[in-house]
Amino acid sequence: MPTLVSHPEEVKIVSSRFGQGAAEIDRYIELGGYQAVRQAMEQGPEWIIAQMKASNLRGRGGAGFPTGMKWSFVPKQSEKPKYVLVNGDESEPGTCKDHLIFLHDPHSVIEGTIIAGLAIGAKMGFIYLRGEYRYLLTIMEKAIADAYAKGFLGKGIFGSNFDFEVVSQTGAGAYEVGEESALMESLEGKRGIPRIKPPFPAVVGLYGGPTVINNAETIATVPHIFRMGAEAYAKVGSERNGGTRLFCVSGHAERNGVYELPMGYNLKKLIYEVAGGIRGGRQLKAVVPGGSSTPVLLASEIDIGLDFDQVGQAGSMLGSGGVVVLDETVCMVEFALRTIKFYQHESCGWCIPCREGTDWLKKTLTRFHAGAGEARDIDNIRYLAENMLGRTFCPLGDAAAMPTIAFVKKFRQEFEDHLDGRPCPYAKKPANELVGV
Amino acid sequence: MADVTLTVDGKRITAPAGTLLIEACRKAGIEIPAFCYYPGLSLQAACRMCLVRIEKMPKLQTACTTPVAEGMIVATETDEIKQARKSMLELVLANHPLDCPVCDAGGECELQDMTFKYGAGGSKFIDIKNHRDEQQWSPVVFFDRPRCILCYRCVRVCNEGMDVAALGIQQRNASSVIAPNDKTELDCEQCGMCIDICPVGALTSDTYRYKTRPWEMTHIGTICTHCGDGCKTTLGLRRSEDGMQIVRGDNRDKSGLNGDFLCVKGRYAFDFSDSPERLTLPLVRQEDGHFETVSWDVAIKAVARGFREIRDTRGGSSIGVIGSTRITNEENYLLQKFARGTLGTGHIDHHRTTDYVSFIRALGGQKGRFASISDTASAPAVLLIGNDPTEQHPLLAWNLRTNVRQNRTRLYIVNHREIKLTRQAKAFVQIGSDSYAAFASFLSGGDSTAFGESATSLRDALRQEPNLVVIFGSELRGADVETLVKFGLSLPDTKFACLGDYVNSRGAADMGLYPDLLPGYVPVAASGAMQTEYGERFPAQPGMDLASMFEAAGRGQIAGMYIVGDDPVERLGIAPETLRDTFVVVQDMFLTGTAKLADVVLPTASLYEKSGTVTNTYGDLQGVKKAADRAGVRTDLELIVRIADAMGHDVRKLVPFGKGVRADMGQSRGAQSGEADRHAIWLAAHNLEPKLSPFDPNALLDEIQRVVAGYDFDRIDLLAGSSPQVQPASAELVQIAPPSSRPDSIQPSGDTLFTSGTLGHYSEKLNEVQAFQEKKALVAAD
Amino acid sequence: MSLTNISVDKKPEGTIFSPELAARFDKLVTLYPMKRSALIPMLLYAQDEIGYLSDAAIAEIAHRLQLTVLDVRNVLSYYSMLRTRPAGKFNVQVCTNISCMLRGGQELFEHCERQLGIGHKQTTPDGVFSLEEVECIGACSWAPAVQVNYDFHDNLTPETLDAILAEYRSKASQ
Numbered sequence A: 001m002p003t004l005v006s007h008p009e010e011v012k013i014v015s016s017r018f019g020q021g022a023a024e025i026d027r028y029i030e031l032g033g034y035q036a037v038r039q040a041m042e043q044g045p046e047w048i049i050a051q052m053k054a055s056n057l058r059g060r061g062g063a064g065f066p067t068g069m070k071w072s073f074v075p076k077q078s079e080k081p082k083y084v085l086v087n088g089d090e091s092e093p094g095t096c097k098d099h100l101i102f103l104h105d106p107h108s109v110i111e112g113t114i115i116a117g118l119a120i121g122a123k124m125g126f127i128y129l130r131g132e133y134r135y136l137l138t139i140m141e142k143a144i145a146d147a148y149a150k151g152f153l154g155k156g157i158f159g160s161n162f163d164f165e166v167v168s169q170t171g172a173g174a175y176e177v178g179e180e181s182a183l184m185e186s187l188e189g190k191r192g193i194p195r196i197k198p199p200f201p202a203v204v205g206l207y208g209g210p211t212v213i214n215n216a217e218t219i220a221t222v223p224h225i226f227r228m229g230a231e232a233y234a235k236v237g238s239e240r241n242g243g244t245r246l247f248c249v250s251g252h253a254e255r256n257g258v259y260e261l262p263m264g265y266n267l268k269k270l271i272y273e274v275a276g277g278i279r280g281g282r283q284l285k286a287v288v289p290g291g292s293s294t295p296v297l298l299a300s301e302i303d304i305g306l307d308f309d310q311v312g313q314a315g316s317m318l319g320s321g322g323v324v325v326l327d328e329t330v331c332m333v334e335f336a337l338r339t340i341k342f343y344q345h346e347s348c349g350w351c352i353p354c355r356e357g358t359d360w361l362k363k364t365l366t367r368f369h370a371g372a373g374e375a376r377d378i379d380n381i382r383y384l385a386e387n388m389l390g391r392t393f394c395p396l397g398d399a400a401a402m403p404t405i406a407f408v409k410k411f412r413q414e415f416e417d418h419l420d421g422r423p424c425p426y427a428k429k430p431a432n433e434l435v436g437v
Numbered sequence B: 001m002a003d004v005t006l007t008v009d010g011k012r013i014t015a016p017a018g019t020l021l022i023e024a025c026r027k028a029g030i031e032i033p034a035f036c037y038y039p040g041l042s043l044q045a046a047c048r049m050c051l052v053r054i055e056k057m058p059k060l061q062t063a064c065t066t067p068v069a070e071g072m073i074v075a076t077e078t079d080e081i082k083q084a085r086k087s088m089l090e091l092v093l094a095n096h097p098l099d100c101p102v103c104d105a106g107g108e109c110e111l112q113d114m115t116f117k118y119g120a121g122g123s124k125f126i127d128i129k130n131h132r133d134e135q136q137w138s139p140v141v142f143f144d145r146p147r148c149i150l151c152y153r154c155v156r157v158c159n160e161g162m163d164v165a166a167l168g169i170q171q172r173n174a175s176s177v178i179a180p181n182d183k184t185e186l187d188c189e190q191c192g193m194c195i196d197i198c199p200v201g202a203l204t205s206d207t208y209r210y211k212t213r214p215w216e217m218t219h220i221g222t223i224c225t226h227c228g229d230g231c232k233t234t235l236g237l238r239r240s241e242d243g244m245q246i247v248r249g250d251n252r253d254k255s256g257l258n259g260d261f262l263c264v265k266g267r268y269a270f271d272f273s274d275s276p277e278r279l280t281l282p283l284v285r286q287e288d289g290h291f292e293t294v295s296w297d298v299a300i301k302a303v304a305r306g307f308r309e310i311r312d313t314r315g316g317s318s319i320g321v322i323g324s325t326r327i328t329n330e331e332n333y334l335l336q337k338f339a340r341g342t343l344g345t346g347h348i349d350h351h352r353t354t355d356y357v358s359f360i361r362a363l364g365g366q367k368g369r370f371a372s373i374s375d376t377a378s379a380p381a382v383l384l385i386g387n388d389p390t391e392q393h394p395l396l397a398w399n400l401r402t403n404v405r406q407n408r409t410r411l412y413i414v415n416h417r418e419i420k421l422t423r424q425a426k427a428f429v430q431i432g433s434d435s436y437a438a439f440a441s442f443l444s445g446g447d448s449t450a451f452g453e454s455a456t457s458l459r460d461a462l463r464q465e466p467n468l469v470v471i472f473g474s475e476l477r478g479a480d481v482e483t484l485v486k487f488g489l490s491l492p493d494t495k496f497a498c499l500g501d502y503v504n505s506r507g508a509a510d511m512g513l514y515p516d517l518l519p520g521y522v523p524v525a526a527s528g529a530m531q532t533e534y535g536e537r538f539p540a541q542p543g544m545d546l547a548s549m550f551e552a553a554g555r556g557q558i559a560g561m562y563i564v565g566d567d568p569v570e571r572l573g574i575a576p577e578t579l580r581d582t583f584v585v586v587q588d589m590f591l592t593g594t595a596k597l598a599d600v601v602l603p604t605a606s607l608y609e610k611s612g613t614v615t616n617t618y619g620d621l622q623g624v625k626k627a628a629d630r631a632g633v634r635t636d637l638e639l640i641v642r643i644a645d646a647m648g649h650d651v652r653k654l655v656p657f658g659k660g661v662r663a664d665m666g667q668s669r670g671a672q673s674g675e676a677d678r679h680a681i682w683l684a685a686h687n688l689e690p691k692l693s694p695f696d697p698n699a700l701l702d703e704i705q706r707v708v709a710g711y712d713f714d715r716i717d718l719l720a721g722s723s724p725q726v727q728p729a730s731a732e733l734v735q736i737a738p739p740s741s742r743p744d745s746i747q748p749s750g751d752t753l754f755t756s757g758t759l760g761h762y763s764e765k766l767n768e769v770q771a772f773q774e775k776k777a778l779v780a781a782d
Numbered sequence C: 001m002s003l004t005n006i007s008v009d010k011k012p013e014g015t016i017f018s019p020e021l022a023a024r025f026d027k028l029v030t031l032y033p034m035k036r037s038a039l040i041p042m043l044l045y046a047q048d049e050i051g052y053l054s055d056a057a058i059a060e061i062a063h064r065l066q067l068t069v070l071d072v073r074n075v076l077s078y079y080s081m082l083r084t085r086p087a088g089k090f091n092v093q094v095c096t097n098i099s100c101m102l103r104g105g106q107e108l109f110e111h112c113e114r115q116l117g118i119g120h121k122q123t124t125p126d127g128v129f130s131l132e133e134v135e136c137i138g139a140c141s142w143a144p145a146v147q148v149n150y151d152f153h154d155n156l157t158p159e160t161l162d163a164i165l166a167e168y169r170s171k172a173s174q
């Protein structure tokens, strides 16, 4: 069972019920659950969307798209049924927050899904968990069954004349399926290949019907917004970045864990105060601020507020909230290699630049890290990544290219240290083992 | 849709709203490179070669998925874009084996061409390429994974175009791989469309692999000889020991009425022409009953002597003549003219596979009622009664599928079996195999409950169709054809097609290979001008049909038979004794069952070795061109002329070549004598005197155009390579007498996708494919 | 006989799955607006029951969803958790992705290789364990983490992992 952490600086909204036994429906109700949805049902779609816009909630899946705006794109009239799709594919390395939501507060996801459905006029919602989260699916399925039993789901929910069905399932091991259109493909029982956009899911989504797709944390936040009031929620965060966010601290921090902090919270403070600094008192080398696809920040670049805009200004991205802390012992070439190895493995293979680009980055970096690098490789790696950037079919290609460019740009010296047959200067292993002979 | 105007590379272009940018650019002469985009197939946006810069868009956009919009400003060849394409190519090449020198596609590879254009020749990559061994997926399809660039064209053409879905994509990332449906083999229609559509050399064909280089071949566009659809095929030819050998059949230029399409036979079954069993020397039966190879001179003299003797002693009506469904219109026309005018017999027939006669008569001279094959790809509604186009008319099947997919055509199917095309059908009504006639009268308003509710709603739906194309197979004959046509004519603007089996089945019918009908379906009794044209031997009475001729031969009433390009003995199971007392002359490519019983066998050229025209079952007339060449053989046209000449007939009366000019009998032009003489046509068009040889089919085409109803098409169309439609039975010919008691002599070929009458036996590749399919069918059965 | 027999997919008779699973499948296909949506869950549950996706399992699932076998293979080969060959009773999946790597995930994997005597995607001769190096499994803040079948084990050291493996080993011999 993942350990829960706590820190006085935290503002617990989404995580307020963690560790409270809220996976049980009665306990959830006791803790104020399923109130927001009743209120939403009374007020109606326009009001819900207006509140969502006022909350300044931005998507927690990575791109930070304003949620209220997204919901408002769904056409009112539609020949085909509309759907809500909850993205619980959580696969971005460094990210494990949805894990805790499903484990401790599954009903918040169900309640958020119903509210989203009310807002857009959908009668069905899907909750898609990554395949590895099978034990969480069991929890989720029980929660759904309990909600049906209470009449919160199914025909005429909460005694109204509104019907709403929820189905949950898992994937079977594929990061790309977290991309919204690939997610829809997967849910339709297909390979996780993204779709051509436009049309966007809000217009043509699941089974051809208008679909709202949101990250699990985004959806779990929704009931809290109505509970607190949209303005109050917005005020917790920074400008244009409403509320709080679950930050997953991992790597070399002293106290790794998932912390809920207001948007705009200072990164340096997060690492040094909330997470207790660097383990063993070592020096900080770098921070990957928002999951493996976000460009690395130097230790000198971390005095910034953690919201979509400020991290963007610092040349990186807030991403999925996975804060990976790297101390002085880390070999950045090896770290880059491990990052690329992941994207190579997870590329869906559809488009040339990502499929071939990640494959060749992996091959080159593997050889390079093992000490068989050539000087021109360094420029080639960057050339390759720069030529992938912005040209792939979906953002996975960018997710591989962006960090790579940053690694070469910011740690060129470490790359050069591997040249001339020198094996990794940080290696704990002899060169022949590195090469794998 | 309304037109929009946009600016591409500074040039203003207009295109209908909704057009894809890549198409709009191509139409305006701006070529945007692409691997994965393929017109008519679903969009992929996977290769990223078509990236362009569109103003106000943050990133480069794929031209293959972007619809044009009013005021759009596009750049397609800036430095930024060139660099994007160059890097894309560098990436593809990173894992692509550079085995171009031995690759089949070398020289006609889209990847090579683009690499050349964008200068991505140098490699930045030094790591080892991913390798996998080449695989053979079927007798005809090979797959070389490392060469595959994953454009998914093959998968789509198989899925969407063929509705076979034998190819899929498996694994992911750089391990993604195109995979066949039956583990390591392809269980499919073996059409080879995947090979044709592959932009590189990943999918290759067994018939062509490692045989030659594209630039060492000559390419001739001609017509496939296998079924009644008459696809255009481009034959790749290579010099061989005894002539020109066909090494490839494909459809790269897509110019024919079949567009992209070719089936297994069109693509691979040309090899019969290269069969070691081909006859190349004339054979004459000796006293002791054995065949002896003889010179052409001896053989022709023997034939002429035989026929003249019979004609002059027993009368022309003791000779029977059988024409062919696989020779040209000119040859068939000449054959019946020779029969009627030189031999003086009315016993003329051919292997009938459908009832064209009733069909033409039912239409009663109406113009514009014949559906061309191209109508089947565009008509808003189609009714298909009988037949299984997937097996018997692959191009028709392709067109219907395409039409349904792209235009949502309403396809109505009536059949006694659930044929594969029912998957595309809006409505399907299954009837008993003996109920076609009843169904035709049901459609015309007969007993309205006989076929159940679905049939009634089908009929109701059909009654609402203003532009229906009615296609029917040989299940309907005689009066039933008339009933069906009458129903069709009760709706506005209906068109019809009658499905017959072989490449020139329709031509053979049009050219008058009937005992009772002259060219253009003119009854013998109404011969009029044709009689004077053919001379005084012209028989006034209708003759015997094919089956009766053999019966008569058995009774000793037919003393001579001239059988051209057909094997009735084998097909009808005729006992050898039947022909014991008959002087039989066979012209064929192979020693068929019929040829084995002949007195003289004359080896002939295949359709790929001659020029002329053929008419597909829809009446689309197309030119065939001499492609291959085989030492020893002669065209049927030449043989008929030579026999007539040896019989003492004035060949200038038989073939109206160069008025007043002495014929050189083709000698001075050697092998070229059969070649369509474009020069002569040009001369004629300019009112200069044409100097044709008697072996020039163009001279006959002139006469055909003059005397055969419906063949009054524009010659220039044909010469330009298009396929004018012929419409026999023009209004003046309504007087065709009903064939009252015509015995039903129609025998459908029963060919499947993998068989082709007699010819198929001599195609090694087709036999190999058949064995492969049989093995699969057996495995699937248990 | 027509030789264009493009649907090779044989109709399986009855079911190869347990009655419970077969019933579950019957229910699954009704949950979605489109039958096919049940494909991935079905593949997973079939694999859980049989240990891998056998030809027969694939054929039956294809038949249940009216898909071709090729189509099912196209899909299943895309997902890294699905396999067409048997694995050990306990599939030890060691995450070596960045957060785990920083916390000794790679060393943990190598430790398993030594302890179990097998490498990536291999199975012990007794069929008890198989080993896999996997991508991030969503336990980054509790790294290094290992999943054995569907169970998570986090904050591991080689020693605590040894204890866990021993537990599984004794479970296997029961």
Ligand SMILES: Cc1cc2nc3c(=O)[nH]c(=O)nc-3n(C[C@H](O)[C@H](O)[C@H](O)COP(=O)(O)O)c2cc1C
Residues within 6 Å of the ligand: A058, A059, A060, A061, A062, A063, A064, A065, A067, A087, A088, A089, A090, A091, A092, A175, A176, A177, A178, A179, A180, A181, A213, A214, A215, A216, A218, A219, A394, A395, A396, A399
């Ligand atoms: C390659 C890739 C992987 C992604 N993975 C996830 C994921 O695991 N979970 C998630 O919520 N969003 C993921 N996203 C983002 C989704 O596409 C989508 O933007 C998000 O689910 C929208 O929800 P939000 O607006 O609530 O953030 C991914 C995007 C990409 C391009």
Ligand code: SF4
Residues within 6 Å of the ligand: A176, A194, A346, A347, A348, A349, A350, A351, A352, A354, A355, A392, A393, A394, A395, A396, A397, A398
């Ligand atoms: S960028 Fe291309 S290959 Fe990569 S995951 Fe997206 S679509 Fe697939």
Ligand code: FES
Residues within 6 Å of the ligand: B033, B034, B035, B036, B037, B044, B045, B046, B047, B048, B049, B050, B051, B062, B063, B064, B065
């Ligand atoms: S043609 Fe547009 S991406 Fe391939």
